[in-house]
Amino acid sequence: MKKKNRLQLDENGKLKHFLTIEGLNRQMLIDILDTAESFTGVTEQTIKKVPLLRGKTIVNLFFEASTRTRTTFELAAKRLSADVLNINIQASATAKGETLLDTLRNLEAMHCDMFVVRHADSGAAHFIAQHAAPHISVINAGDGQHAHPTQAMLDMFTIRRVKGEFHKLNVAIVGDVRHSRVARSQIHALSMLGVEDVRIIAPKTLLPSEPEAFGVHVYHDLREGLRDVDVVIMLRLQKERMRGASLPSEHEYFQLYGLTEEKLALAKPDVTVMHPGPINRGVEIDSVVADGPRSVILQQVSHGIAVRMAVMSMAMQSHLPEAAGGRRG
Amino acid sequence: MNAKELDINQTLDHVAQSLNAILESRNIQNPIMIGIHTGGVWVAQQLHQRLKLNEPLGTLDISFYRDDFTRVGINPQVQPSTLPLSVDDRHIILVDDVLYTGRTIRAAFNELFDYGRPASIMLAVLVERDGRELPIQADAVGQHVALEAGEQIKLQGPEPLTLTTTQA
Numbered sequence: 001m002k003k004k005n006r007l008q009l010d011e012n013g014k015l016k017h018f019l020t021i022e023g024l025n026r027q028m029l030i031d032i033l034d035t036a037e038s039f040t041g042v043t044e045q046t047i048k049k050v051p052l053l054r055g056k057t058i059v060n061l062f063f064e065a066s067t068r069t070r071t072t073f074e075l076a077a078k079r080l081s082a083d084v085l086n087i088n089i090q091a092s093a094t095a096k097g098e099t100l101l102d103t104l105r106n107l108e109a110m111h112c113d114m115f116v117v118r119h120a121d122s123g124a125a126h127f128i129a130q131h132a133a134p135h136i137s138v139i140n141a142g143d144g145q146h147a148h149p150t151q152a153m154l155d156m157f158t159i160r161r162v163k164g165e166f167h168k169l170n171v172a173i174v175g176d177v178r179h180s181r182v183a184r185s186q187i188h189a190l191s192m193l194g195v196e197d198v199r200i201i202a203p204k205t206l207l208p209s210e211p212e213a214f215g216v217h218v219y220h221d222l223r224e225g226l227r228d229v230d231v232v233i234m235l236r237l238q239k240e241r242m243r244g245a246s247l248p249s250e251h252e253y254f255q256l257y258g259l260t261e262e263k264l265a266l267a268k269p270d271v272t273v274m275h276p277g278p279i280n281r282g283v284e285i286d287s288v289v290a291d292g293p294r295s296v297i298l299q300q301v302s303h304g305i306a307v308r309m310a311v312m313s314m315a316m317q318s319h320l321p322e323a324a325g326g327r328r329g
Numbered sequence: 330m331n332a333k334e335l336d337i338n339q340t341l342d343h344v345a346q347s348l349n350a351i352l353e354s355r356n357i358q359n360p361i362m363i364g365i366h367t368g369g370v371w372v373a374q375q376l377h378q379r380l381k382l383n384e385p386l387g388t389l390d391i392s393f394y395r396d397d398f399t400r401v402g403i404n405p406q407v408q409p410s411t412l413p414l415s416v417d418d419r420h421i422i423l424v425d426d427v428l429y430t431g432r433t434i435r436a437a438f439n440e441l442f443d444y445g446r447p448a449s450i451m452l453a454v455l456v457e458r459d460g461r462e463l464p465i466q467a468d469a470v471g472q473h474v475a476l477e478a479g480e481q482i483k484l485q486g487p488e489p490l491t492l493t494t495t496q497a
Contacts, residue, residue: 014402031405038390041409047443050393052403317402 007129009318016318017129017138018311020147021188029192033157035310036303042079043305052313053082056113061128062141063089063119068277068301069141069151073116076308085112101131108133114312115139122146122181137315139308145179151276152185154307156193158300159231162272166190170197170268172225173216175235175257175284176206182276183235187214201225203257205247222257226266234259234275237284250283260286264294272296335456335492340471341372344453345379347469348422351451352380360420363387365437366408368426368484372455375490376424387412389423394436410440417445426484428457431465455492458482 008023010016015028042050058077060070070086077084089103107115114137117125122144129138142148156166163169171190177183177200190198191214200211201219211218219225226232237253247253264271273285273295281287290297352360361384364373370388377386392407423437434452441447453469458476474482474494482494 034405035403035407038392038405038407038409041411042393044412045443046445049443051439052393052398313403317398 007126012318014318015311015314017125017140018149018315019125019129019138019140021149021152021185021192022147024192026192026194029153029156029189032153032307032310032314033160035314036153036157036306039079039306039309040303042309043302049079049081051081053077053080053316056080056082056316057111058082058084058114058116058312059107059112060084060086060116060141061089061107061118062087063117063124064142065090066118066142068304069118072301072304073139073141073150073308076305076312077116079305080309080313082114082312100128104128104132108136112136114316116141116312118142120144137312137318139311139315142181144181145184146181147185148181148276149185149189150304150308150311151182152189153311154300154304155182155186155233155274155276156189157303157307158274158296159272161299161303162296163230166193166195169195169231170199170229171195171231171233172199172201172219172229172267173233173235174201174222174225174259176237177202177211177235178206178208179238180235183233184208184214186233187216191215199225199229201257203247222259222263223266226263229267229271231272231274232259232264232267234273234279234285236276236278237280239280239283254283254286258282258284258286259289261288261292264289270294274300277301333494335472335474335494337455337490337492340455340492341375341379344372344455344469344471345376348376348380348451348453351468355420355449357420357449359383360422361387361414361416362422362424363389363412363441365423365425365433366390366392368455368486369424371484371486371490372426372453373424374487376422376453385413387414389437389440391433391436391440394440396432396436410444412444415445416441416447418448421447421450422453423450424453426455427482428452428454428465428467428470429460431461431463434465435463455484456482 008017008019042048060073062070074084116139117128118141124143125138125140140149173183198216200216201222271294275297279285279290362373362377362382364370373386389410390408451468454467455471456474457467457470458474480494480496485491
């Protein structure tokens with residue numbers, strides 16, 4: 001964790017790479033949320049752009065398919081006036097036998113400033129951050145089952161917007177916690193921001209091996225776990241898990257762990273329903289709930305742009321020489 | 330440190346009078362006043378009252394448009410800009426506390442034009458001092474302050490507003 005911290009922050013303690021929530025501190029997370037808040041105004045402009053990263057080149061380096069994350073990163077970069085390259089590696093150089101490091105060196109030679117990395121292997125973004133040239137920032141857009149820190153931060157942003165503060169909240173994360181990088185990052189962020197009661201609700205087969213190590217309360221019964229929660233975060237059930245032995249049928253899963261209006265009635269009356277998407281209607285969540293008044297699923301997507309703008313602009317300023325403090329006015 | 334306080338109410342009155350005269354001579358009805366964070370917003374609140382403007386006050390935070398991001402980075406406490414009305418084809422009174430290098434106003438112009446195409450912009454400032462680095466001048470000025478080398482002027486507020494020059 002210490003090592004990650006050293007890699008993520010520069011010598012002045014500013015964010016250089018954003019790889020995982022672990023090793024950061026509460027103030028850094030608050031700074032990200034505050035900066036994101038100020039970027040929400042940009043969408044109200046006729047010209048939805050600010051010139052902050054003009055002249056910077058950001059590469060979306062996606063080794064794994066993604067629509068929502070890649071497009072919101074792309075939009076965020078464009079709203080900051082950066083130039084954006086989208087590289088889908090599956091269909092690209094590595095298929096021709098070029099190694100990952102060769103690909104990196106080539107992109108560096110094109111004078112890129114930031115890599116946004118999505119990869120199926122845990123630790124991939126970390127590896128790239130270690131090996132990239134010193135002027136390059138790396139943002140983790142999801143690595144294996146490890147972390148998805150910008151998703152966690154946009155969820156925190158959404159929770160803060162709806163609920164105001166974190167301390168008194170009961171937050172339940174429901175579903176495939178075991179394989180979910182989103183859940184892992186959310187749990188770290190929630191506890192760093194001071195949420196008192198974080199619950200995970202899942203069948204035994206979908207729990208991480210030592211759930212207590214995360215400082216969460218574990219429930220196997222959805223009805224029991226939903227009692228009095230303020231926020232419920234549903235996780236996508238990856239259908240490929242269905243083929244393994246870890247799960248019964250989709251139908252049975254929905255009976256036990258699918259979120260319906262009837263089960264949601266056990267939570268607080270002003271409960272907020274979240275989902276990182278893409279949603280499987282009728283598997284982990286009923287359409288009536290997903291499209292209902294307590295769902296903020298689409299707000300999460302909009303907030304993703306502001307949060308990613310914040311993280312990208314913060315990471316790009318770490319390369320600046322320490323505040324020269326020019327004359328203002 | 331040697332601090333000197335300037336009479337704020339008299340200065341504000343003077344800006345308001347100048348603005349009224351300009352609005353009248355240019356025959357401008359219903360202008361939109363926009364203050365630049367943070368000091369400019371405080372001054373704009375005062376001027377908005379004195380001029381009895383009908384349109385709600387707008388605020389602009391030019392942090393994302395500054396030309397020195399590559400040197401000083403961003404501050405997480407940036408306030409979102411709030412322009413309650415479309416600026417298209419409207420007459421704008423842009424308000425700041427101190428006009429110095431002109432770079433803040435340059436940034437404000439750029440941001441404003443990302444919200445639309447105003448009919449005109451005029452600039453009102455509480456005080457102006459020497460040191461312009463861009464060809465920008467104010468239409469309405471509360472007072473011109475001549476500062477010695479190393480002297481600074483700062484508006485503090487919002488309640489009460491005080492304008493002091495200090496020798497570092």
